[in-house]
Amino acid sequence: MRTPLASTLIALALLPHSVLAETLSLPSDPVVLTVSGSIANTNIEQTAQFDLAMLDALAQRTTVTETPWYDGEQTFSGPLAAALLKAVGAEGSVVIVTALNGYSAEIPLTDFQDSPVIFASRLNGEVLSVRDKGPLFVIYPFDAKPDLYNEVYFGRSVWQVTAISVQ
Numbered sequence: 001m002r003t004p005l006a007s008t009l010i011a012l013a014l015l016p017h018s019v020l021a022e023t024l025s026l027p028s029d030p031v032v033l034t035v036s037g038s039i040a041n042t043n044i045e046q047t048a049q050f051d052l053a054m055l056d057a058l059a060q061r062t063t064v065t066e067t068p069w070y071d072g073e074q075t076f077s078g079p080l081a082a083a084l085l086k087a088v089g090a091e092g093s094v095v096i097v098t099a100l101n102g103y104s105a106e107i108p109l110t111d112f113q114d115s116p117v118i119f120a121s122r123l124n125g126e127v128l129s130v131r132d133k134g135p136l137f138v139i140y141p142f143d144a145k146p147d148l149y150n151e152v153y154f155g156r157s158v159w160q161v162t163a164i165s166v167q
Contacts, residue, residue: 024087027051032135033119037096037166040089048088052121052135059083061118065143068154069133076120076139081112084119090166097138100130100160106167107138107156115148116141119161133159 024043029051036047043049058079066073085095090109098104111117120137121128128134137159140148 024048025054027054029053032121033162033164035084035088035090035164035166037164038090038092039166040091041087050084052127055079055084055119055121055136058087061116063116063118063120063139063141063143065139065141067139067142067157069159075124076118076122076137077125078118078121078136078139081117081119081138084164085109085112085166088166092166094167096165096167097156097158097161098163098165099158100162103158105138105156105158111140111156115145130160136161 024041026043027049031049032052033050033055034047035050039048041048055078059082060077061080062075062077064073064075092109094106094108096104096106118139120139121135123132123134123137126132128137138157138161140153140157142149142153
């Protein structure tokens with residue numbers, strides 16, 4: 001014999017995933033990031049497109065660290081990769097992160113679950129320009145996890161990020 005609560009839970013589990021998907025707002029300023037692939041939440045056709053304000057509304061982190069690309073310690077801030085992927089309802093095991101120049105890197109989703117990786121939109125408090133590796137720069141917490149400071153993670157630290165495909 002089923003209880004009303006059990007029947008409700010079963011009914012919710014049987015709903016199509018799209019019924020449970022969240023709706024993303026539409027960007028009102030220029031789009032800086034387009035997420036595609038295996039995602040449940042979209043706002044323009046089959047993609048999730050974000051302007052800077054939408055990215056700023058996600059859970060943020062500040063990472064103060066040295067990198068191979070700048071002299072001395074720098075302060076990077078931006079949305080947590082995990083928060084971004086949650087917002088789009090990502091379902092997969094890797095993301096392909098692509099830069100303006102077509103360079104791309106495959107990043108396992110476990111990187112974002114195991115470490116507070118950010119899509120940095122600011123360097124030392126200033127919005128990252130394309131000249132300064134913007135609009136987005138994948139930054140690992142090299143300061144908190146020195147074992148990440150190696151060529152594997154340097155290769156995944158894509159700058160000038162404009163697109164992500166969830167696979």
